[in-house]
Amino acid sequence: GRRQYSFLIRNIGIMAHIDAGKTTTTERMLYYSGYTRALGDVDDGDTVTDFMVQERERGITIQSAAVTFDWKKHRINLIDTPGHVDFTLEVERALRVLDGAVAVFDASAGVEAQTLTVWRQAEKHHVPCICFLNKMDKPGASLHFSIESIKKKLKANPVLLQIPIGSGKSFTGLIDLITNQQMTWRVKSRAEDGRVFETKSLSQSDDPELLQDAMEARAALIEQVADLDDEFAELLLGVYGENFDAVPPAKLQEAVRRVTLARKGVPVLCGSSLRNKGVQPLLDAITAYLPAPNERHHDLVRWYQDDLCALAFKVVHDKQRGPLVFVRIYSGTMKPQSAVLNINRNNTERMSRLLLPFADQHVEIPSLTAGNIALCVGLKQTVTGDTIVSSKASAVAAVRRAQKEKEGERKRGGEQASLVLAGVEVPEPVFFCSIEPPTMSRQADLENALTCLQREDPSLKVRVDSDSGQRRHMVTVSVAVCPIMDSSSSSLTSCEITYDEEVEEQLSPDVRDAVENGVNSSYLQGPLLGYPVQGVSTMIQSVSMEPGTSLAMLSACVSRCMLKALRQAGGQVLEPVMSLEVTVGEEHLSSVLGDLAQRRGAIRDIQSRHDSKVLLATAPLAEMMGYSTALRTLTSGNATFSLQLDIYEAMNPQHQNALLNKMAGLA
Numbered sequence: 016g017r018r019q020y021s022f023l024i025r026n027i028g029i030m031a032h033i034d035a036g037k038t039t040t041t042e043r044m045l046y047y048s049g050y051t052r053a054l055g056d057v058d059d060g061d062t063v064t065d066f067m068v069q070e071r072e073r074g075i076t077i078q079s080a081a082v083t084f085d086w087k088k089h090r091i092n093l094i095d096t097p098g099h100v101d102f103t104l105e106v107e108r109a110l111r112v113l114d115g116a117v118a119v120f121d122a123s124a125g126v127e128a129q130t131l132t133v134w135r136q137a138e139k140h141h142v143p144c145i146c147f148l149n150k151m152d153k154p155g156a157s158l159h160f161s162i163e164s165i166k167k168k169l170k171a172n173p174v175l176l177q178i179p180i181g182s183g184k185s186f187t188g189l190i191d192l193i194t195n196q197q198m199t200w201r202v203k204s205r206a207e208d209g210r211v212f213e214t215k216s217l218s219q220s221d222d223p224e225l226l227q228d229a230m231e232a233r234a235a236l237i238e239q240v241a242d243l244d245d246e247f248a249e250l251l252l253g254v255y256g257e258n259f260d261a262v263p264p265a266k267l268q269e270a271v272r273r274v275t276l277a278r279k280g281v282p283v284l285c286g287s288s289l290r291n292k293g294v295q296p297l298l299d300a301i302t303a304y305l306p307a308p309n310e311r312h313h314d315l316v317r318w319y320q321d322d323l324c325a326l327a328f329k330v331v332h333d334k335q336r337g338p339l340v341f342v343r344i345y346s347g348t349m350k351p352q353s354a355v356l357n358i359n360r361n362n363t364e365r366m367s368r369l370l371l372p373f374a375d376q377h378v379e380i381p382s383l384t385a386g387n388i389a390l391c392v393g394l395k396q397t398v399t400g401d402t403i404v405s406s407k408a409s410a411v412a413a414v415r416r417a418q419k420e421k422e423g424e425r426k427r428g429g430e431q432a433s434l435v436l437a438g439v440e441v442p443e444p445v446f447f448c449s450i451e452p453p454t455m456s457r458q459a460d461l462e463n464a465l466t467c468l469q470r471e472d473p474s475l476k477v478r479v480d481s482d483s484g485q486r487r488h489m490v491t492v493s494v495a496v497c498p499i500m501d502s503s504s505s506s507l508t509s510c511e512i513t514y515d516e517e518v519e520e521q522l523s524p525d526v527r528d529a530v531e532n533g534v535n536s537s538y539l540q541g542p543l544l545g546y547p548v549q550g551v552s553t554m555i556q557s558v559s560m561e562p563g564t565s566l567a568m569l570s571a572c573v574s575r576c577m578l579k580a581l582r583q584a585g586g587q588v589l590e591p592v593m594s595l596e597v598t599v600g601e602e603h604l605s606s607v608l609g610d611l612a613q614r615r616g617a618i619r620d621i622q623s624r625h626d627s628k629v630l631l632a633t634a635p636l637a638e639m640m641g642y643s644t645a646l647r648t649l650t651s652g653n654a655t656f657s658l659q660l661d662i663y664e665a666m667n668p669q670h671q672n673a674l675l676n677k678m679a680g681l682a
């Protein structure tokens with residue numbers, strides 16, 4: 016392959032509301048870039064998705080975690096951004112990896128609630144965006160309405176770069192306000208693929224009304240950009256003496272780029288992906304306005320310098336090749352047939368092959384540099400969210416550079432952690448269930464499947480309920496369990512192990528480890544309902560074992576003994592209480608509050624942000640089932656929320672009894 020310079024790479028994501036045309040737009044991009052040969056309709060099922068099914072049958076899994084294609088000397092890596100509110104963790108993960116985003120809207124619907132959530136997340140990560148108003152061919156499409164809704168709902172500053180020619184069915188093309196060119200797609204038959212379109216200077220246009228509209232829109236654009244960018248303002252006043260016609264397209268484009276990267280404004284483009292209009296200019300805009308990897312500032316790049324540092328952002332499973340790990344390289348170079356260090360797991364792994372995820376085939380490559388997205392074969396331990404570097408020595412060197420840099424500001428703290436690409440936080444599990452294979456012969460398959468799933472999604476935690484065998488071993492232990500009374504919050508969420516002084520001295524370190532393993536595994540399964548235990552202190556009073564008893568057996572016995580002790584001690588069911596943040600317009604606030612009261616919610620604070628209210632509350636998880644649907648109904652889709660574990664609290668006796676009866680099948 017040819018060498019890819021970082022400044023020619025664009026790592027982007029497409030965010031869109033369901034049905035806005037994300038699939039169709041992606042399809043057209045791949046087609047015009049030359050990576051797919053057939054142009055299909057989503058509705059006919061004749062698309063790349065279809066092609067993926069074929070690939071899967073051949074045993075190659077292409078999931079759309081990322082797809083690579085080239086456009087006018089640039090390499091574009093399209094990273095899948097799930098649009099649905101319920102996958103916000105996935106969205107966060109994707110947003111860390113991309114450098115810019117395209118928001119696709121249905122021009123007849125404007126900004127819809129779902130896009131709002133993703134947009135706010137993009138804002139949080141300072142990801143520069145452009146907007147594509149799709150479906151301009153629809154009778155209800157409205158440029159004006161869409162622009163207003165970008166202002167109102169996204170609180171963004173739309174910078175209109177094109178105006179549509181014609182509307183509804185007679186939408187035929189666009190005027191590029193930067194270059195003053197008119198692009199027309201002449202579509203005679205439905206088979207016309209839009210690859211060829213006519214470009215001519217607007218001055219040759221024979222439509223005076225269009226000419227007038229374009230002149231006004233361009234003047235508005237120039238004024239707007241001058242307001243947002245000082246460098247351009249000076250140029251306009253000084254060099255061009257406010258003669259708008261004299262401003263060269265290149266200068267205007269550079270200014271729009273600066274405005275976009277600084278997130279002071281959002282370029283807006285129009286088109287109709289389904290009717291094959293406007294997608295090539297959208298690709299041009301992606302390369303022109305969205306940042307290259309080296310224009311985004313990641314601390315790690317500085318600390319690792321030319322050493323490898325990469326983030327595994329998705330793991331998929333391939334029947335033949337095993338786990339395939341999608342990585343984004345932040346610094347250094349990645350090579351196949353090489354050993355890498357996974358910082359999170361602290362182990363060294365060997366990568367066998369390195370691939371580029373092109374749409375039609377995965378292309379093997381000899382090395383890949385910073386800014387790129389790659390697919391690694393052979394990494395067996397790496398999990399979504401892990402950081403990969405070349406060696407322990409390079410990690411240590413990076414820590415040293417980071418420390419040096421931070422010395423002035425803060426003395427110590429968290430250096431090791433800071434070298435792990437932060438941000439893909441894995442939430443604590445709050446749902447539990449048990450699964451077992453239909454027959455013992457399927458045990459291995461089940462275990463394998465669970466291992467694969469965990470690697471793809473680290474928020475899934477699996478533990479084995481070990482029912483140790485029936486061999487004859489002799490272990491005698493006595494333990495005492497009691498609640499931790501000190502109610503400082505950290506002790507409430509954890510358990511402790513203590514030893515009788517004499518016993519501690521007698522026991523060798525590996526015996527102590529084995530005993531503690533046994534106690535800890537019993538903590539994972541409480542006496543009332545089998546859920547993890549909190550706030551328990553265990554004192555080991557005596558341990559004796561017959562010669563020949565293995566340490567694993569010792570652990571198993573301690574664990575059983577603990578189970579008995581915990582049963583005798585009784586206990587209380589704790590329920591997860593979530594902290595909740597709801598962003599909602601003032602007009603819906605009271606109905607949201609009313610609903611929360613019915614869910615045993617406790618309001619902590621109500622804040623104002625722009626013209627909406629941000630409600631901070633806590634509520635038991637049990638009451639939050641189906642909340643996203645309920646909230647959507649209450650507010651006609653005009654609210655967003657996030658939920659995360661706050662604390663575990665004891666249930667009141669009445670609720671606990673009801674729960675225990677229910678779990679026992681009595682209610």
Ligand SMILES: Nc1nc2c(ncn2[C@@H]2O[C@H](COP(=O)(O)OP(=O)(O)OP(=O)(O)O)[C@@H](O)[C@H]2O)c(=O)[nH]1
Nearest residue numbers: 033034035036037038039057149150287288289290
């Ligand atoms: N009129 C019109 N319809 C379009 C256009 N682009 C897409 N559509 C239609 O809108 C529907 C949704 O398009 P998709 O591309 O599947 O949209 P999506 O955003 O990927 O949808 P999800 O996969 O459900 O999230 C399909 O029926 C498309 O044919 C367009 O430019 N004009």
